[in-house]
Amino acid sequence: MQFRGQSVKENIGTSILRVDSRKKIRGEAEYIADWKFDGMLYAKTVRSSKAKAAIISITLPEIPEGYAVIDHRDVPGVNRMRTVVSDHPIFAEKDVQYIGQPILLVVGPDRETLYDLAAQIDIQYREEPALFTLEEAEAHSRVFTDYHYKKADPEKYFHKAERIIEDTFSTGYQEHVYLEPQGMAAEFKGDTLFVYGSMQCPFYVKHALIETLAMPEDNVRVVQTVTGGAFGGKEEFPSLNGCQVAVAAHKTRRPVVMIYDRAEDILCSTKRHPAKIRYKAALDKNDTVVALDIDVLLNAGAYNGLSPVVLQRAIFSATNVYNIEHLNVRGRNFMTNTVPSGAYRGFGAPQTIFGIEMLFHTIALKLGLDPLEYKMRHLLKQGDPTCTGGRVHETVKMPEIIQAAVERSGYYDKLRTNKKFQGIGIALFLHGCGFTGKGESQIRGKIVLQKCRDRVILKVSSVEMGQGAETVLRKIVANTLDLPIANVLCEKIDTGLIPDSGPTVASRTTMIVGGLLHDAALEMRARWDEGTQFEVSKIYEHPDYLSWDDETFRGDAYPVHSWGANVAEVEIDPVSYELTVKRITAVYDVGVPIDERALIGQMQGGIVQGVGWATVELMESEGGKLKQGNLTDYKIPTSMDVPDIACYFISNPYEFGPFGAKCAGELPFVGAPPAVAAAVSNAMGCAIRDLPITPEKLMETGHDH
Amino acid sequence: MIIEFRLNHEKRTIDIDPSARMLDVLRDDFGLTSVKEGCGEGECGACVILVDGRAMNSCILPAGAVCGKSVVTLEGFKHTKRYRAIENGFLKAGSVQCGFCTPGFVMATESLLNENPHPTDEEIKDGLSGNLCRCTGYNMIIQGVRLAIKEGEGLW
Ligand code: FES
């Protein structure tokens, strides 16, 4: 079978075989756990067993020859993981703030001996009073970040409102469960440090290493290995375990490899932020929402890390696809003595979009109105102001999207004929493409295209982590240059060989990095005959009609949005209250699909992850300890749980996206949970205010009814 | 303890603690890295191997249990016609994203089709329900199995 590139521009969406799949099917792709280094040592982390405590003493057993203990005193540079807020210690110093916090590493050649040694290390603590829940943190005002923005004159409209409706919604933790657990390795070759591993953002890791190891930039190289899923979980976290193995390699001068098992991964890796969102809606005499007061609370865990930017996306997505004239929005990240929350597909938006979708749904039912018609009254149109006072610059095809979703699913027929315990629900949603606010103009992603006779090498830092980036980016270049895809190759992801095109996050790869590659390929096509070897490079420039003020949060938070509507159909067992999601009809505007099969793969995977978060994926923390510490207790959807999924795409080219493409990867996650919640609400005749929707919760609400 | 077994159709003898996890024996002692560790507790199927033709999670299989048996990993299976059919099915259906679950799904598919060459969709879902995939949402894997069945007609 040949990998073939299409040569006709109009056919960009026609699927090709993924360039990385054969190796993976044959079991020949080498993930970090499959790597071997000469003379390598394994690492085992010793972690805090207390939620908040001072470390009084650490007593080590006798450490045999060839083994070593690494702690904060071995860090040559800054003992903090560099990220948005660089507050997480690489190794704990005098105190610990959550159960699972890394204190030290034991390294050595034999894993069993390591585990024995680690178990013999005796740490004495003096426990201190800790805060665990959002409620406790709010009561004690343990706030990391407090953001606020306003639009027009909400006070006035609350004052003259016909009716004020208040409601509160909440969502729980979610574990990424990338199937490949976190793993990093480090070695020195001469003076140069090489760090290898499973990651989304090689340059984040590189910058973290430069600070923690106090090394010159030129002597640090980060190499991504085949990455077995990430979903945000390998955005900031690899900077932490990457620095730890690097410090160990620095001290021992041997290669050090650290692979987590699942229980350790769940214990200490970041999770989706648990959230609570309070709304106060002012309705005018036509029952239209004219003003909203929104209060978003996120549980950031023990360190703030990149939670501030998660909070930003949460509050800038808070009005979803609706045009609300007057707004008062507050967002706070709270500190609790729990494992830090972090990046996870959707990045704060799934929480607030679930909230507002259920708010509109609930208000409509309260008023005796059809939820979909009620939502449609408030829809954003092209040219409307966004919640932050920017503009909706793009054509908004929501009416077509909604119509397609309604027709394809038979929404209204089923709404009429469904019996009790059967439900159908619809959710509308959007996702802001690329980084929030000034992000893209600050990062200014760079790419290089290199011509080598009849081949072209593309050099980017966007990684393949399962989402299909390599196929999609190569395809964009191949199609533009009219070359077979086999002649367009990606440079290995090694920070020594590639420019920084930014991290692989925020659904920015296809639109931003792919856009740069498309521009470069167009230039290369025009100059093709100039020589057998030359390079074209590009740096991202934000379209100049966009404006953003980071102080006031005014302007275009995102250059453009992708849009969608999902219809979910559910059934609930009347005895056990077990919930089955039967079918999802999904309609999306992602601009123009670059590869339909790859895109549908993203959509289906995102939907199922979203359905998981909304239904079976229950993770609770009690006294700072996670009650679901492994995959036996923390359930994710299996093949038995997946609904029938039908995906449709409405074409809506974006002028700055390659072939018109916008963002896609996070969008499906955002849409499925509120659709499922609306369907459950329809089936049970009650409001759904809390995710996940477990049988226990349904039983309570069902009995209330 | 001395353990004799067949590994990818060759006779092998090793001296090993019989309680060692088969997963570690295969990966560390034999370098068979298609066998992945996703959970280490029998929940994800990334470590599936065939023991006398039946799918087993090697992470919860003690080495002592394979004594006298035939163990096949993807390294051994990938030279077969059946494998070819599965590979083509998975390629064409887009069954693979990050790929970490894929070797386990290939082996589980072989075991499923070995027992039931013409499964219904429900039977496919059931047969693969011990394997987790976080990327695809499963539908495209199920479709991959369907294509494999078509392409490999008569092989199972
Ligand atoms: S690693 Fe064996 S079942 Fe998950």
Ligand code: FES
């Ligand atoms: S393809 Fe990533 S877990 Fe299945």
